[in-house]
Amino acid sequence: MPELPEVESVRTGLEKLIKGLKIKQVTVLWDRIIAEPSDIRLFKEKIKNQRIESIGRRGKFLLFFLTDYVMISHLRMEGKYRIESNDVPISKHTHVIFELEDGRELRYLDVRKFGRISLIPRDTELAHASIAKLGPEPVRETLVLETFKNQLLKRKKTIKATLLDQTVIAGIGNIYADEILFEAKIHPARMANTLIERELITLYEAILLVMGKAVKAGGTTIRTYQNAFGETGSYQSFLNVYGKKGQSCPRCGTTIEKTKVAQRGTHYCPNCQSESQLIR
Structure with a gap:
């Protein structure tokens, strides 16, 4: 399971690759990956044309700060993100595809399908059930x-x-x-x-x-x-x-x-x- 250092490495890489880009639309190939909203059509509608303003992390969770929403992603056992050209064949373990405005795709892959993604309004992430009870980060500034x-x-x-x-x-x-x-x-x-x-x-x-x-x-x-x-x-x-x-x-x-x-x-x-x- 990716722990904090692995998730932080994913975060920094994604920031360099896709920060500032707009999500044109999303394709969901395995509905259970999407935890919130439960209506997949609503998830697709809300995320359409949202810009990726920054990517953060809290514990083992990735936080994609979009124009109006925050997308919380828990990789669980084997979840991972890949940036691919839209002409690269989709692997059988690809479950969510975010089409970006520059023609590339942000793909979520997960062999075990344990990972989960939640889309919630901006400024509500700290109260979300997955984040609210987390202890301090293991750095001197926050771990007193x-x-x-x-x-x-x-x-x-x-x-x-x-x-x-x-x-x-x-x-x-x-x-x-x-x-x-x-x-x-x-x-x-x-x-x-x-x-x-x-x-x-x-x-x-x-x-x-x-x-x-x-x-x-x-x-x-x-x-x-x-x-x-x-x-x-x-x-x-x-x-x-x-x-x-x-x-x-x-x-x-x-x-x-x-x-x-x-x-x-x-x-x-x-x-x-x-x-x-x-x-x-």
Whole structure:
């Protein structure tokens, strides 16, 4: 699933490619991709002749700011956008086609068809159900240390589950949760409310470090992720534990293990992230 760094890479690419262009019309080939409005004819009517003024992001959501509306797009597992000439054959995984005024097309592709698109009036996006409850972005300007510490100390669940909770911090998914916890030397099954002051600060800095590096690297390509230019991310070259089961820990040499925490496959070093933490 694309996480914050991947979605940010898609956003920046789309801004360079289609910002300022008008959408002449839209073709919907799989109705269920459109969450709002439920009437597909109304979706097509509203978006016709809307200009793409800018493209933003909140957590894992793309926000297309149009003349009168905001189009909220959640890529889910394998959604992606492509800019194609209108003479390029349409693939079987293409579900929505936005015809642009310069003759190109913005195509939404999704192998699993899990992605969703909502079209809502401008200036209502922050109150939308998908956005309203999101926590702060994982950057120093919005993720306030004291608030972060207080949030974690209230959580009676594992730190892995807490990092995946989008109401605590927006945009962190399974890959980066594992990498952050490795960086902070915290066992993923540790209860969040048992972390001490020093560990909370270390974790806070690990979040900023890992997410910042991942954004700069254009995200992580594990399977099919590509940005708007068709480029893959490069952060997979920097992964320390995710997907490394059976390999040596880059820090201490211990064999990396995989378990299940928060119902997700979880990679960790049993030495650097000692299970002795769990009895605290």
